[in-house]
Each structure stands twice: as C-alpha cells, then as structure tokens.
Amino acid sequence: MSYGTSVLGLGSYLPEDVYNNFYFEQYVETTDEWIRTRTGIRERRFVRDGMATSDIATLAAQEALKKSNLKADEIDLIIVATATPDRLFPSTACTVQEKLRAKKAAAFDISAGCSGFIYALACASQFIENGLFQRALVIGAETLSKFIDMKDRTTCVLMGDGAGAMVLERTDGESQLLSFYLGADGTGGQYLELPAGGSHLPASLETVEKKLHYIKMDGSLVFKWAVEKMVLSGLEATRRAGLDLKEIDWLLPHQANIRIIQSVASRLGFPMEKVLLSLETIGNTSAASIPLTLSQSLREGKIKDGDLLLLLGFGAGFTWGGAVLRWSGGKNERE
C-alpha cells in the first residue's frame, strides 16, 4: 500500500510590535533608503521580552489545528524547524508538545537554518508516506531578535520574528508533495553562524564580552551561495516532480533579500508577478519564512486549487532545498 501526504491547514503568528527601518538609525549608521534598496525590507516584527520560540510556534500551531478541524491529541508527530530554539535541550518541539497538550505526538527539532521548513516538510512526509504516522504538525518558528547584535549593521536590519505551521495528513490518494531535493555543504558553516554557547565554544564571560552569542554573517558570500543553490534546488525539485519549470504557477523562495529572490527568479525564468513575497513587511524570518509567505499569499487569494508551487530554501550549514507542492484547499485558507 502506498500513501501520499495532504495538507490540511496552515497557521501563522507574527508578533504585534512592528519596527520600521528608521528604528535602527539610533543604534547603527544606516538609513531606511539603504535597507530598502539593498534588501527590500521596510519593516519587521520582534517579540516582546519573555516570549520564546515555543510560544510563537504554539500560537501558529493552534491556528493550524483549528483550521484543520483537529484536536492536539490527534497529532502523531511534531517537528519544529528553528535556528533559535528555546534551549539547547530539551527540543523546542517537546516544549510545543507540552503547551499544546499533544499527548500522542513524538517531537523533535530540525536545525537547518533558513532551509529548515523544507527539511522538516520532507522529513514529516517520509514518516507519513511510509505509514508510521498519520498526522504531523510541521512548524517553522524563529525569535531571531534575541540573537542579533544591535550594533552590527550587517545583520541587525535583516531579521524578523515569526512562526508558521502546517498540518499534514496521510492520504490514500495522490500526494500533494510531489518532490523534494535537499543538499548541504558544511564548508560554508563559518560564514553564517552563532559561534558560542554550544560544545565547541561554551558560554563564558569572554564569549559574552566578545558578543559571540550573536549571529555572525558574511552577507555577500551568503548572497552568492543562496542564488546558486536555490537555482539548483529549483531545477532539481522540478525535474524530480516530472515537471517543466513553465508548468509551475508560483515560485515561493526563502525571503532573505529581494535581490537574491530577483536573481533566482530571473535565472529560473519566472517573472516577478509569479513570485510570492512577504519580506517587505516581515524581514528574514529564517525557517518561518516559507509557511508565513504561504499563509499570507493564501489570505490574499493569490493561490488557487490545483496550482503548483515551487518552494526554495537556503540557509546556515550551508543547507538548501526545494519542494514542489500542488495546492489543494487546506480546508480553510480564504475564510
């Protein structure tokens, strides 16, 4: 018996507090004009003190469950993709499991940076399609604001907080997830990292003084890799789905920088009208960017039943990935 994966519903959560580009002028030498033209970002949301990744992941998950008409104890598996977990351990997914009271669910995190949601989706669909689990909750959630150095203009203006969740269910019919392609190259690890706090460099007074518990990035190097690997992921995922790029209705790339997205779209032959975007108002939300952009585009009524979506990710690791999704309903999304 072979099974497929269907998408039941989506949920999202964005913090209430909005920070526009002018906010950063008090901390670093930057301008709204530089940020808008070099990144495409106008504003982003940050969580308030006391709110952790598991809190916003749980809020997104609750909405996804509601839209899927399911109770938390009907979920068999929770995967949280995040680069900003609550703690090194236990996993954020276990904390979400507790908060949701999803008593039946196995739970674990995936660490694949901004590609995390695609990695998590691929992983959950394998469990579902081999028959081990019937329903999974896949969440991308980040509180990047807690890990940015407000004195580092090359990173602080880029990031935003948010969470997106998707409920998947086993089906006897055709899978909505038509293909996956995943890749990684650890030689890129040093160019986008959070250096201290792990076993390699445990937290100490010195690591804090040197600000090694904040995100460090070589932006222009990451930029070039992101373009190259998202293009590769797009070509591979489409080929594996047995499709031609011309048949894809929507390109849904990770939202890091509008110039990265334009470059990827142009190389894959997509006009910008066929690209789904959210970064102008939410910034780079890492593993949350794909489900957040999908939710927003569904609310805007852009995506129709039967549309083919090409999801692309690139992030710390380096990691990258692509997936082809045939949209079909969710139960709910345009309500």
Ligand SMILES: CC(C)(COP(=O)(O)OP(=O)(O)OC[C@H]1O[C@@H](n2cnc3c(N)ncnc32)[C@H](O)[C@@H]1OP(=O)(O)O)[C@@H](O)C(=O)NCCC(=O)NCCS
């Ligand atoms: C970070 C990023 C916006 C920088 O844009 P860029 O065109 O590559 O710019 P560069 O890094 O070459 O920097 C150009 C200049 O702008 C400066 N600059 C960087 N950030 C700035 C800011 N916020 N405001 C003003 N100037 C800034 C740099 O210091 C540099 O100045 P210099 O020439 O005097 O040294 C871009 O590389 C990027 O988006 N990279 C990917 C980032 C990302 O989101 N990664 C996460 C995972 S995918």
